Amino acid sequence: MLKTLFLATVAVAMPAAATVSVTFDDLINSGPFLVVSNPYTSPQGVVFTNDSPNAEALIAWGSSDSANADPGGATLVNNYSFTSTTISGPSRFTLTAIDFADPFAGAVGGDILLRFLFTDSTTADLTLSLSGDAGLTRFTLGIGNLSAVTYTPLTTRGPWVQVDNVVLDDVVFGGVVPEPASWALMIAGFGLVGAAARRRVVVA
Template sequence: MMRPTLTAAFLVAAFVALPATAATLVSRPGAPDPGPLAGESRVVTFDAANAPGFTWAGAPATRATSLSGTAAAPAGVTNRFGFVSTAQGQPASATLRTPALRSISLYWGSVDGHNRVTLLGRNSQVLGQFTGNQLPAQNGSWWAANANRRVGFVAEAGTWIHAIRLDAGGIAFEFDDIAANAVPEPASWAMLMAGFGLVGAAARRREARMMKAAAV
């Protein structure tokens, strides 16, 4: 399935000022989920194994349907979704550890002001902290498009996201289809650079042949 392209008309940006690092919040309303941000791929769906390198340190609860007083499925979601909640017997917090990321996004259901997202860097330093109060229409609606949103977090230049912590200060914080844009591993960069070198060499040989033919 093609991933939607993120356009400026849909962006709502908020900046978190930190001493040395920062992250940017972007969001799009959607019911159902408008899909990952540009350049991202789904890495956690709650219906299959996580993508390699994405592991929970304290996993969220999951459900396939809404349950009053516990969790409401994000609008348009008919499969399993994740949630944290202060409801009895449910985890109130979950942390997803990740490879180095440029960005990470999730489909945030029925946004409430007590929902909180914390982005963590390589040494668990806080890169940014966001709550539902920073999003439009944080009224907890189960179905309203404005209260069910694709919300993304983008690392500032020179900073990489290494974990995302999801906390509920009430009932509940629901999410699904976590997507990410990972920074290539060093080996991948080496292969990419080698590929560019081969392409460049081939182009130079082709140009030389064309110049030689033109001189004849």
């Protein structure tokens, strides 16, 4: 009984991993563009912070604007050249996929630098290249154990870039989910604690 109660308490205390898809559709607007707060926090709790000190550092194109790579929807755009935007919020996540586009949704290519910050504080860089087709280019990555990702347009027009459909898996807010090996050790330990508790009860 004690072991069952202890395990139930631990299960409640441990944060659950989830999947999050940020579409920016909460930013849909009918104007030429919408100035977005910086940092911008999505309804799912994912934070996008641009390093520009300017008040209009982030914008979303209007739903019918020809520059919008997601017609009828919305994308997030850095409004100043040579700036970086950091994706954060969860304490751990996997960047499964992300869409980038030319800032004006044109058939123009360019490179974007991604810098990954892992939960162990190490970093790694990856350069993505737009396809050169009009609209969004989908990048499937599947890079896990991240605490933040920073993207910086390098050779796109501006350089600016618009982003959409950010898919995060294994998302954890407010804590870190143990690795499988750690779970195994924890469960074994819980079993020993429960067995010891039973013996004490029997002896008493």
